[in-house]
Amino acid sequence: MAKGIPKRSEDYSKWYTEIVQRAELADYAPVKGCMVIRPYGYAIWERIRDALDAMFKETGHVNAYFPLFIPESFMKREAEHVEDFAPQCAVVTHGGGQPLEEALYVRPTSETVIWSMYGKWIQSWRDLPILINQWANVVRWEMRTRLFLRTTEFLWQEGHTAHATEPEAVEETLRMLEVYRRFAEDFMAVPVITGVKTESEKFAGAVRTYCIEAMMQDGRALQAGTSHYLGALIMAHSDDDGLVLPPKLAPLHVVIIPIFKGDAERAAVLEKAAALRNAFQGSGVTVRLDDRDNVSPGWKFNEWELKGVPLRVEIGPRDLAAGRAVLVRRDTREKRPVALDALKDDITRTLPEMQQALLARALQFRAENTRPVEDYASFKAQMERDIPGFVNAPWCGEAGCEAALQEETKATIRCIPLERSAEPGACVRCGKPSEGRVVMAKSY
Amino acid sequence: MAKGIPKRSEDYSKWYTEIVQRAELADYAPVKGCMVIRPYGYAIWERIRDALDAMFKETGHVNAYFPLFIPESFMKREAEHVEDFAPQCAVVTHGGGQPLEEALYVRPTSETVIWSMYGKWIQSWRDLPILINQWANVVRWEMRTRLFLRTTEFLWQEGHTAHATEPEAVEETLRMLEVYRRFAEDFMAVPVITGVKTESEKFAGAVRTYCIEAMMQDGRALQAGTSHYLGALIMAHSDDDGLVLPPKLAPLHVVIIPIFKGDAERAAVLEKAAALRNAFQGSGVTVRLDDRDNVSPGWKFNEWELKGVPLRVEIGPRDLAAGRAVLVRRDTREKRPVALDALKDDITRTLPEMQQALLARALQFRAENTRPVEDYASFKAQMERDIPGFVNAPWCGEAGCEAALQEETKATIRCIPLERSAEPGACVRCGKPSEGRVVMAKSY
Structure with a gap:
C-alpha cells in the first residue's frame, strides 16, 4: 500500500482524493x-476526448x-433556465476597467x-439537421470541491442538435446515448445503465433527460458524462495502491524497470531494455524505460503502480542470462516470466485482455451489488450498508413519494431504465400501484 | 466575384470580414x-491545433x-503584469449568488x-525541465472586434517552461520559435521572419520576446501566433472570390460537382461520382460529392470557391463518354481534363504541389514588397503606398526614436531579425549610428 493513502475500506473519499493528487492527475x-x-x-483527458470526438x-x-x-438578458429568457443556473x-x-452596462x-x-445562433443560421428545413458539439470549459459555483467530480470550472462537451421532426430528434438522442454507453464500456471499462431521469431529476427546461448510470466501488451511483469521466475512471478500477487504468485510456502502457548492480550489469541491462522499448516504436503501445539512477527499483514499482501503468517489465542480469523478463499486470498483480523474444507479442496480446478483464470485473461487481427489493424496511437496511449498491424496486411514479424516499433514505431514483419490462407491482415506499422497477441508489 | 463581397483592392478590411462570415468561418x-x-x-482550427500539438x-x-x-491578489503580484493586463x-x-470577498x-x-503551481511542484533540479503547454480560452477586453484577429475571448496556446539554467531556457525558446516558423511555412504556407521584439514592444515582464512576423496581402505585418493563425491564414492567400486554403489545413480537399439533365444522366453521373469519392476513403484526402438537387452546378462552384476547397472535380455526361473529368485548382484557377482512371493519382499529386505553390507565391509577394530604405523621406513615402510592405532600415536602438517614428508614420519596428548581419549605418529616422537593420512596417 502506498504510504499515507488510506485504504478504500477505511475512508473511500480520502482514498480518492489522495490517489488523484499523488498520481499527479490533478491539484x-x-x-x-x-x-x-x-x-x-x-493526457488521460486527451484520450477520453479524442475517442469520444x-x-x-x-x-x-x-x-x-x-x-x-x-x-444577463439571455439567462433570463427562460424562467426555468435562470432559476436553475x-x-x-x-x-x-x-x-x-469599467463597470458593464449589462452583467x-x-x-x-x-x-x-x-x-x-441557430435561430439566425436556420433559414429553412434544408438547413436541418444541425449536429453541433462543443468542447469547452464551463463554470458552476461550488464551495465544496471534489477533484474531477465537483469543481467550479470543469471541462466538458455539449452537443446541441436541431431537427425537422420530433421523432428524428428522439432518434438522435438515443443514438448519442448509445455512443456514451459504448464509450463507457469499451474505453473506460465501466458498465452503465441507460435510462431516463424522473421529472424531478431532469435537466432544467428539458422534455426528457437521458442518462447513463455507473456503480462505483463503494456501491454508489455516479451519473457518467463527459465532465465526470475522469472521476468515474479513477473510482471504478483503482485499488489501495493507486490508479488502475484501462489500457485504451492509459497514456503509458508499459514501463520497463531495469535492475542491476555496478556499471557492467547496468550497461548490459540498459542496452536490452532500450532495444525492447524501441521495438514498440510506432506500434501504438507506449513504452517508457525508467532508467533513473537516483531511485531504487522498488521505489519505481510503487510509483508506476500508483500511476496505474497497465504493465511492468522487470529486467535484471539473471533475466538476461535466462533470455527472459518478468511481466507484471497492474490489475491482477499476476507476475510471470516471458521469453524476451516473445515479449512484444505477449504485451500486445495482454493489453486488450486487461481491457476486457476490467470490464468483466466491474460487471461482476455491479451484478453482486444490484438487488431487487420489494419492501421499504429492506430498502432502508440496504441503503445503510457499507456498499449500498443498486436496488431495482417498484415505484409509483409520484414526485412526492420520490422526494420523501430521498429525505428518508438519502437514496435517489437514478433512472428509469430504457430496457425494463412492464411489471405491475406495489411502490416500495408507499405501496401504490407501480408499472415497473426503477434503479435506486445513493449517489455522488 | 462572389456577390456583395468587395474586392481586396477596394476595401481590404471589409473584404476580410465578409469572407470570414460568408465562408461560414465565424459569426x-x-x-x-x-x-x-x-x-x-x-474544423480548420482543429487542424491547426492538432498539427501544432x-x-x-x-x-x-x-x-x-x-x-x-x-x-486579484495574483494579478497584483507583479507590477508590470498588472499594469499591462x-x-x-x-x-x-x-x-x-453572493458578492465575492476577492474579485x-x-x-x-x-x-x-x-x-x-510550478513553485509547488518543483522540489529540486531533478524536476526540471518542466515543459508544459496549455490550450485554452483567454479574455482581453476589446471594444472594436475583428474576427479571428481581435476579439474579447480567443482560443490560444501558451507554453511555459522551467529550466535549471538560462542557456537551456534560451535554447528551448529558440527551439519553439523554430517550431512556430516551421508550422507557419509548412502548414499555413505563410513565410515568416523570426526575430526579437524591441524593448518597448516586448511582453510585460519578459527578458526578451521572440516573434514571427508575416506579411499580409495588403502589405501589412501580422505577428503570427496561435491566436492569429486563422486570421493570417485567411488574409495571406484568399482572393476576391473567397478563401484559398492550403491543402494541409483544408477540412475538405476535393468537391465533386455532378452535372446532368434528366434522371438517366443523373443516375449515370452520380454513380461514377460516388465511385470516385469512395476511392479516396481512408486515403487522408477528404472528398465530398455535392449531390444537392436544389442548387445549380454554377451556384455550387461559387459556394465551394468561397469556402476555399483546393480542388473541384466537374463531371457530366460528355465527360463520362470521354472517360474523363475536369479538375479545377482553386489557387490558380487552372482547369484541365483528366482521365477518370488517372484522377486519384493526379489529385494525390496535385494537393502537395498546391501547398508548395501557395508558399512560393507568398514568398514572392513578400520579396516584391520588402525594400531596403536609408532615408526618412523615402521611408515615409513607402508607408503611404497602398501596399506599404516591409522596410529593412538601420535604426539607432533608442526607444524615443522608435516612438517618434511610430507617431510620425504609423509604422512600427516589427522585429530585430535573428538572422541579420552587423552593418554599421545611420538610423533611418535620426541619423545616429546603427548596428544593423530592423524590419519596419505598418501592422495589424
Whole structure:
C-alpha cells in the first residue's frame, strides 16, 4: 500500500482524493473551487476526448465554439433556465476597467447562446439537421470541491442538435446515448445503465433527460458524462495502491524497470531494455524505460503502480542470462516470466485482455451489488450498508413519494431504465400501484 | 466575384470580414467583442491545433489545464503584469449568488497561476525541465472586434517552461520559435521572419520576446501566433472570390460537382461520382460529392470557391463518354481534363504541389514588397503606398526614436531579425549610428 493513502475500506473519499493528487492527475488551484489538471491527468483527458470526438464525428457531428460569456438578458429568457443556473453562476460586472452596462454570466452551459445562433443560421428545413458539439470549459459555483467530480470550472462537451421532426430528434438522442454507453464500456471499462431521469431529476427546461448510470466501488451511483469521466475512471478500477487504468485510456502502457548492480550489469541491462522499448516504436503501445539512477527499483514499482501503468517489465542480469523478463499486470498483480523474444507479442496480446478483464470485473461487481427489493424496511437496511449498491424496486411514479424516499433514505431514483419490462407491482415506499422497477441508489 | 463581397483592392478590411462570415468561418456573438467559431472555421482550427500539438509533443512538451479565474491578489503580484493586463480584464465580482470577498480576473494569460503551481511542484533540479503547454480560452477586453484577429475571448496556446539554467531556457525558446516558423511555412504556407521584439514592444515582464512576423496581402505585418493563425491564414492567400486554403489545413480537399439533365444522366453521373469519392476513403484526402438537387452546378462552384476547397472535380455526361473529368485548382484557377482512371493519382499529386505553390507565391509577394530604405523621406513615402510592405532600415536602438517614428508614420519596428548581419549605418529616422537593420512596417 502506498504510504499515507488510506485504504478504500477505511475512508473511500480520502482514498480518492489522495490517489488523484499523488498520481499527479490533478491539484487544487489557488482559486477556491478550482483545480489544475496536471499533465498525467490531462493526457488521460486527451484520450477520453479524442475517442469520444471520433465517435461523435462518425455520427455526423461537427465541432464549433461559442462564447464564454452570456448576457444577463439571455439567462433570463427562460424562467426555468435562470432559476436553475443563475444561483450557480460566476458573474462578470467589470470589463476593460469599467463597470458593464449589462452583467455577463460565465457560461454554465452554452445552451442559450447556441440556440440564439441557430435561430439566425436556420433559414429553412434544408438547413436541418444541425449536429453541433462543443468542447469547452464551463463554470458552476461550488464551495465544496471534489477533484474531477465537483469543481467550479470543469471541462466538458455539449452537443446541441436541431431537427425537422420530433421523432428524428428522439432518434438522435438515443443514438448519442448509445455512443456514451459504448464509450463507457469499451474505453473506460465501466458498465452503465441507460435510462431516463424522473421529472424531478431532469435537466432544467428539458422534455426528457437521458442518462447513463455507473456503480462505483463503494456501491454508489455516479451519473457518467463527459465532465465526470475522469472521476468515474479513477473510482471504478483503482485499488489501495493507486490508479488502475484501462489500457485504451492509459497514456503509458508499459514501463520497463531495469535492475542491476555496478556499471557492467547496468550497461548490459540498459542496452536490452532500450532495444525492447524501441521495438514498440510506432506500434501504438507506449513504452517508457525508467532508467533513473537516483531511485531504487522498488521505489519505481510503487510509483508506476500508483500511476496505474497497465504493465511492468522487470529486467535484471539473471533475466538476461535466462533470455527472459518478468511481466507484471497492474490489475491482477499476476507476475510471470516471458521469453524476451516473445515479449512484444505477449504485451500486445495482454493489453486488450486487461481491457476486457476490467470490464468483466466491474460487471461482476455491479451484478453482486444490484438487488431487487420489494419492501421499504429492506430498502432502508440496504441503503445503510457499507456498499449500498443498486436496488431495482417498484415505484409509483409520484414526485412526492420520490422526494420523501430521498429525505428518508438519502437514496435517489437514478433512472428509469430504457430496457425494463412492464411489471405491475406495489411502490416500495408507499405501496401504490407501480408499472415497473426503477434503479435506486445513493449517489455522488 | 462572389456577390456583395468587395474586392481586396477596394476595401481590404471589409473584404476580410465578409469572407470570414460568408465562408461560414465565424459569426458575431450576441456578446460585445465576442465571436462564434462556426463548424467550418473550427474544423480548420482543429487542424491547426492538432498539427501544432504534435510538433510540441515531439519536443517533449506535455499539455495541462490551469483555472480560468485568477485571484486579484495574483494579478497584483507583479507590477508590470498588472499594469499591462488589468485594464484589459473581465472581472468576476459575484459567484454563487453572493458578492465575492476577492474579485476574480478571467485569465488574460495563465502565466501567474502556472508559475505559482510550478513553485509547488518543483522540489529540486531533478524536476526540471518542466515543459508544459496549455490550450485554452483567454479574455482581453476589446471594444472594436475583428474576427479571428481581435476579439474579447480567443482560443490560444501558451507554453511555459522551467529550466535549471538560462542557456537551456534560451535554447528551448529558440527551439519553439523554430517550431512556430516551421508550422507557419509548412502548414499555413505563410513565410515568416523570426526575430526579437524591441524593448518597448516586448511582453510585460519578459527578458526578451521572440516573434514571427508575416506579411499580409495588403502589405501589412501580422505577428503570427496561435491566436492569429486563422486570421493570417485567411488574409495571406484568399482572393476576391473567397478563401484559398492550403491543402494541409483544408477540412475538405476535393468537391465533386455532378452535372446532368434528366434522371438517366443523373443516375449515370452520380454513380461514377460516388465511385470516385469512395476511392479516396481512408486515403487522408477528404472528398465530398455535392449531390444537392436544389442548387445549380454554377451556384455550387461559387459556394465551394468561397469556402476555399483546393480542388473541384466537374463531371457530366460528355465527360463520362470521354472517360474523363475536369479538375479545377482553386489557387490558380487552372482547369484541365483528366482521365477518370488517372484522377486519384493526379489529385494525390496535385494537393502537395498546391501547398508548395501557395508558399512560393507568398514568398514572392513578400520579396516584391520588402525594400531596403536609408532615408526618412523615402521611408515615409513607402508607408503611404497602398501596399506599404516591409522596410529593412538601420535604426539607432533608442526607444524615443522608435516612438517618434511610430507617431510620425504609423509604422512600427516589427522585429530585430535573428538572422541579420552587423552593418554599421545611420538610423533611418535620426541619423545616429546603427548596428544593423530592423524590419519596419505598418501592422495589424
